[in-house]
Amino acid sequence: MSNPNELAHVLGLRCTICGAEYDLGEVEYVCPQHGNSGNLDVVYDYDLLRGNISPAQLAARRDPSIARYASLLPITSQASLAPLPVGGTPLYRADRLGHALGMTRLYVKDDGRNPTASLKDRASAVGVARARELGHTLITGASTGNAAASLAGQTAAAGMDAIIFVPESAPPAKIAQLLVYGAKVVTVAGNYDAAYDLCLQATNTFGWYNRNTGYNPFLSEGKKTALYEICEQYSDLSVNGRPVSLSPADGDHASTHWQAPDWVVVPVGDGCIIGSVGKGVRDLLALHWIDQPPHILGVQANGSSAIYNAWKAGTETIQPVTAQTVADSISVDRPRDPIKALRSVRDTGGAMVQVSDDMILSALGRLGREGAIFAEPAAAATLAGLEAALQQGIIGTNESVVLLITGNGLKDVAAARRAGGQPYRLEPTLQALKALVQRERW
Ligand SMILES: Cc1ncc(COP(=O)(O)O)c(C=O)c1O
Ligand SMILES: [Zn+2]
DSSP: OOOOOOOOOOEEEEEEOOOOOBBBBTBBSOOTTGGGBBBBBEOOOOOHHHHHHOOHHHHOOOOSSSSGGGSSSSSSGGGGGGGSSSOOOOOOEEEHHHHHHHOOHHHHHHHHGGSSSTTTTHHHHHHHHHHHHHHHHEEEEEEEEEEHHHHHHHHHHOEEEEEEEEEEEEEEEHHHHHHHHHOEEESSSSOHHHHHHHHHHHHHHHHOOOOOOOHHHHHHHHHHHHHHHHHHHHHOOBBBBBBOOOGGGGGHHHHHOOOSSEEEEEEEEHHOOOHOOOOOOOHHHHHHHHHSEEEEEEEETTTSHHHHHHHHHHHHHOOOOOOOOOOOOOSSOOOOHHHHHHHHHHHHOEEEEEOOHHHHHHHHOOOOOHOOOOBBBHHHHHHHHHHHHHTSSSSSSSSEEEEEEEEBBBGGGHHHHHOOOOOOOSSSHHHHHHHHHHHOOO
């Protein structure tokens, strides 16, 4: 295997705070001058990449998983990815839902269809690939649940060990999922922030490879593939409303260019996903594969809105909150990746909104009824955020919008039951059924 710290297409790692640059292997996680908040960004040689790979070459690839983008990832080869395909999730029009909102171009990117049912699979795939290349056999992570499940799935596929810290309040389905994948699970008597801090201490004490969001810069690189897919698939679906083929045989615009939608709507907790979507945008602009960036709309729950508050105040300084929201995946006191998040919004001419738990639960139901999508609350927050943005005039009904559905509804059945209401209970007789049909006017 070639040296994972000598990748021709990767120039190094850059601190988001001070701009200091490091070679791969010189540091692994954060800027030493800024401690745990010194998030690093992987820097690429875009001139080299432009010569190595093109939209036309990608269009000819049959593998729909993120392996198709391996040459745009900080790994030596796609062989380092564990044999559990990630990504390649569908992007499709949600016309019934869109029309109900007065929109003609509403799309969903259903990342709940990843192997462990959340977008986090993208991050874990690249984190595990990096760990494998460095020769690690054990990976640790802290998570509100989805990152953990994705790590456990990937380590199961790769035959590695995972030790995972979760808050004891994590939804039972999420904890069950990672136990089934064979991870060692530690439920921490505290919140996500407490689990996160303990996990960092474990990394420093035992040398376990760390897969934490907002700490390990390789994870964002996996998540950015969601944006690549959105643009690649969106180009296929419509250019100015007309279907366009990506087939190289067409020899047209689509073989050299992708098209971005006007807006991509992203739920925000730590800020890692939205930062990664922004990284994907930067990559595609630097590669000249898209001409215009999509605007990024970040959505936070109003009970967990530290990044929204900073955006509103026009600062990159974060004031932690005491988070309280039904959307457990975006319930975060102190976001771990706020700078990349805020810059993603700013640099794409985007915006942020905050939404209440009632709005999230109502959006969860609406997504199911009108969009046929079963989303967990954090993912449903995208629709609540879109509704707020339409109301506030941030997004126009004539614009094209992609909701990034980050996690499947089966992850949190208790919340789904709150949104979906109760079934009818009946004695098993036709007489009782007739009475019900009459009463409910079915
Ligand atoms: C389903 C889902 N949506 C959104 C998020 C928020 O991502 P981030 O914490 O990177 O902002 C998470 C993170 O756990 C998630 O699992
Ligand atoms: Zn720094």
